Amino acid sequence: MIEINQLTKTFTSQDGTPVHALGGVDLTVNDNEFLTLLGPSGCGKTTMLKMIAGLQGWDGGTITIDGKAVTGPGPDRSMVFQNFALLPWATVMDNVCFGLRLRGTERRAREERAQELIEMVGLSGFESKRPGELSGGMQQRVGIARALAVDPQILLMDEPFGAVDEQTRRLLQEELLSIWERNRLTVVFVTHSMEEAVLLGDRVVLMSARPGQISEIVEVPLARPRSSDVGGLERSREYTEITAHLWDQLRSMHSEHRAVEAVR
Amino acid sequence: MTSLTHEPERSARPAMLNRLDSPLTYQILTFALFAIGWQIYGTFFGGLLVPTFTETVAALVPTLVSAEFWEAFVVSNQALVLGFAAAVAIGVPTGIVLGRFRTLERLSNVYLNILLVTPMAAIIPLLVMSVGFGLLSRVILVTLFAVVMIIVNVRAGIRQVDPSLIQMARTFGAGEAQIWREILLPGALPSIMTGIRLGLGRAVTGMVIVELLMVSLALGGLILEYRGSFNGPALYAVIVAIIAEALVLISAAQWLERRIAPWAPSAGKARS
Ligand SMILES: Nc1ncnc2c1ncn2[C@@H]1O[C@H](COP(=O)(O)OP(=O)(O)OP(=O)(O)O)[C@@H](O)[C@H]1O
Ligand SMILES: [Mg+2]
Numbered sequence: 001m002i003e004i005n006q007l008t009k010t011f012t013s014q015d016g017t018p019v020h021a022l023g024g025v026d027l028t029v030n031d032n033e034f035l036t037l038l039g040p041s042g043c044g045k046t047t048m049l050k051m052i053a054g055l056q057g058w059d060g061g062t063i064t065i066d067g068k069a070v071t072g073p074g075p076d077r078s079m080v081f082q083n084f085a086l087l088p089w090a091t092v093m094d095n096v097c098f099g100l101r102l103r104g105t106e107r108r109a110r111e112e113r114a115q116e117l118i119e120m121v122g123l124s125g126f127e128s129k130r131p132g133e134l135s136g137g138m139q140q141r142v143g144i145a146r147a148l149a150v151d152p153q154i155l156l157m158d159e160p161f162g163a164v165d166e167q168t169r170r171l172l173q174e175e176l177l178s179i180w181e182r183n184r185l186t187v188v189f190v191t192h193s194m195e196e197a198v199l200l201g202d203r204v205v206l207m208s209a210r211p212g213q214i215s216e217i218v219e220v221p222l223a224r225p226r227s228s229d230v231g232g233l234e235r236s237r238e239y240t241e242i243t244a245h246l247w248d249q250l251r252s253m254h255s256e257h258r259a260v261e262a263v264r
Numbered sequence: 265m266t267s268l269t270h271e272p273e274r275s276a277r278p279a280m281l282n283r284l285d286s287p288l289t290y291q292i293l294t295f296a297l298f299a300i301g302w303q304i305y306g307t308f309f310g311g312l313l314v315p316t317f318t319e320t321v322a323a324l325v326p327t328l329v330s331a332e333f334w335e336a337f338v339v340s341n342q343a344l345v346l347g348f349a350a351a352v353a354i355g356v357p358t359g360i361v362l363g364r365f366r367t368l369e370r371l372s373n374v375y376l377n378i379l380l381v382t383p384m385a386a387i388i389p390l391l392v393m394s395v396g397f398g399l400l401s402r403v404i405l406v407t408l409f410a411v412v413m414i415i416v417n418v419r420a421g422i423r424q425v426d427p428s429l430i431q432m433a434r435t436f437g438a439g440e441a442q443i444w445r446e447i448l449l450p451g452a453l454p455s456i457m458t459g460i461r462l463g464l465g466r467a468v469t470g471m472v473i474v475e476l477l478m479v480s481l482a483l484g485g486l487i488l489e490y491r492g493s494f495n496g497p498a499l500y501a502v503i504v505a506i507i508a509e510a511l512v513l514i515s516a517a518q519w520l521e522r523r524i525a526p527w528a529p530s531a532g533k534a535r536s
Contacts, residue, residue, distance in 0.1 A: 085432040
């Protein structure tokens with residue numbers, strides 16, 4: 001369980017003015033929950049995810065995982081990056097092995113494990129290709145396999161499908177759902193897309209900007225497993241209602257923001 | 265699956281041949297035009313010091329078999345080899361450190377800029393006064409010529425390593441040493457190789473300039489001597505030989521660059 005208490009963070013921008021990235025965020029993520037974070041650009045989604053990952057410090061508040069305070073990265077957490085963050089010089093196999101290698105897993109064991117994951121994400125036959133030879137969707141499959149190879153309890157995903165085309169994105173969403181359904185895994189998933197947030201999440205955390213705060217948490221009552229009938233879900237009334245509600249909220253945030261900008 | 269992985273290779277083949285073919289064709293074509301132009305100019309306006317293309321080629325043969333040329337070649341290249349090796353040994357670590365540590369970079373920027381913009385020939389008298397005419401001052405000059413290129417490229421290479429790769433490594437628990445070994449150095453390798461290649465070009469320039477301006481010796485000395493005796497064809501032959509050496513060295517560096525860093529899309533093409 002991830003427990004976030006009164007988390008605050010203020011950055012100083014280049015010109016010296018303070019940027020209130022997070023203004024007192026409280027959030028609990030349950031074990032094996034799929035939580036999606038949705039909000040306008042600049043509301044602190046990435047910042048919060050990096051804090052959970054242990055990559056970014058904060059000013060006030062606490063983050064604990066199963067009762068232990070987060071002080072840095074740990075083997076219980078993996079991250080998937082929007083820009084894939086693959087090593088361009090390494091093959092698919094070596095990229096998937098990377099985390100295991102850093103953690104000192106012996107070669108045979110890590111290649112066996114990597115092979116399993118490469119098969120799971122559907123990249124068999126591409127083991128010796130380099131990222132430059134793969135499409136964006138395939139590159140993110142490598143990113144997901146790499147993150148899962150170290151057997152994390154928590155998977156942190158920062159707009160993982162933001163850089164792939166619409167069709168590939170839909171396929172990857174279904175695959176992620178089915179991977180999550182088959183593994184015990186807590187996922188915190190940042191996205192810009194209301195549809196994606198609703199389709200994937202057990203709960204959607206809606207954030208607002210300046211300072212970054214949670215404005216609403218929406219339960220998604222859609223039945224699981226969802227991977228088998230994504231099309232049906234998308235036509236269901238609940239799905240349509242929740243996405244419409246989220247868009248109403250986001251739209252009012254955007255117009256408020258415009259009003260603030262206008263006053264300045 | 266197999267047909268999927270093989271198909272791109274098969275269709276990539278003729279495309280690759282095309283890409284190799286066309287620049288070569290253009291190179292041969294432009295060279296032919298250049299040779300014809302040279303021949304015409306040399307024949308009608310050349311006078312004593314501008315030989316024709318054919319005369320130069322004819323002079324190239326005896327030059328390339330003469331002991332005099334090869335002695336000069338060896339002496340010149342001593343300075344090149346030592347000076348370039350020193351430039352790499354100094355430039356690569358310096359560039360790496362400057363790329364990673366911002367404060368050091370700010371402190372050193374002025375000096376790098378001085379090195380970049382100062383016409384190196386201007387410091388030759390200084391060198392002669394402090395180190396003398398020996399091999400050492402030639403080596404130092406070659407080093408000075410080459411080292412800036414290497415430092416600047418290596419520094420850029422370290423700096424442009426994608427920060428999200430470093431974060432990615434951190435999430436897997438990488439320490440500073442692992443980040444250097446696994447991310448920064450391999451990430452900067454293409455630029456390090458580019459720096460070495462461009463530095464090599466500068467080193468050859470340095471080698472010739474120091475011999476022309478400081479000590480009339482070796483290849484530079486031959487150039488001055490042939491000029492003094494109005495031996496146009498031989499003069500041109502020496503120059504052509506120097507150019508040929510530079511081209512061979514640069515091509516070798518380019519080849520090495522592509523071998524060592526084949527993932528870099530622009531290896532050997534960029535910034536040349
Ligand atoms: N290192 C930093 N220095 C200064 N300001 C920063 C830094 N990192 C983030 N910020 C600021 O903090 C705020 C939140 O940034 P963050 O990247 O978390 O937003 P986000 O919700 O992920 O946005 P997006 O949807 O565009 O990715 C932004 O206003 C951003 O400019
Ligand atoms: Mg973000």
